[in-house]
Amino acid sequence: MMRQDAWTEEEDVLLAETVLAFVREGSTQLRAFEEVGKKLSRTAAACGFRWNAYVRKTYERELELAKQQRKKKKEPQPSERDMTLQDVISFLQTLQQRGEGKQEIEQLRQQVCTLQKEKEELEKQLQALQQEYKAIMHILERARQLSV
Known part of the structure; x- marks a missing residue:
């Protein structure tokens, strides 16, 4: 039985292409997760989790190439001081959702x-x-x- 919210291959490809494009252009992965989340009606946290847990492993070479392309363009990577309040809020929400997910998993195990x-x-x-x-x-x- 397949989960209703299971990721499809097309969604994985969209996630990978978007993240790689954002990295190439010097933007953050978090912003890519937010954009993909809007397109797929998922949370940025869900997109980030899927990227880190599964998709990233498949696209390691492409990710390194995207990072090199970003360096060639010599676009400065935003520093932590350049983070907006919204970036911080999104990051904290992601952390909170991960914690809630762990609690839910433990409850389901019990x-x-x-x-x-x-x-x-x-x-x-x-x-x-x-x-x-x-x-x-x-x-x-x-x-x-x-x-x-």
Whole structure:
């Protein structure tokens, strides 16, 4: 079963091309994530996570080439002092969303454990009921044989 919000190959390509273009032009990856997020109706954090967790590994060479092209253009990379308030807010929101995602994962793991224990208990109950059923059927069969 595929997740409804699973990334498609086309979305991965759009993410990669946008990030590489932004890097080439001397912009930040965060701005690329924001732009892709708007196009795909996803958060910038989701785009950043997908880039770092999966897509970047596929595009390592292209990313290095984009960085070299940026250096050749001699466009200064924005320093931390050049960050806007919106950049800082976006960064902090990304960090917060990652933390919330970790909490959600832990809650889901706990829920899986609880459900596994419940399943095991239900299987034990089923097995006990099946044994009782067999015993009753055996008693009924013997009673039928005695009455004949």
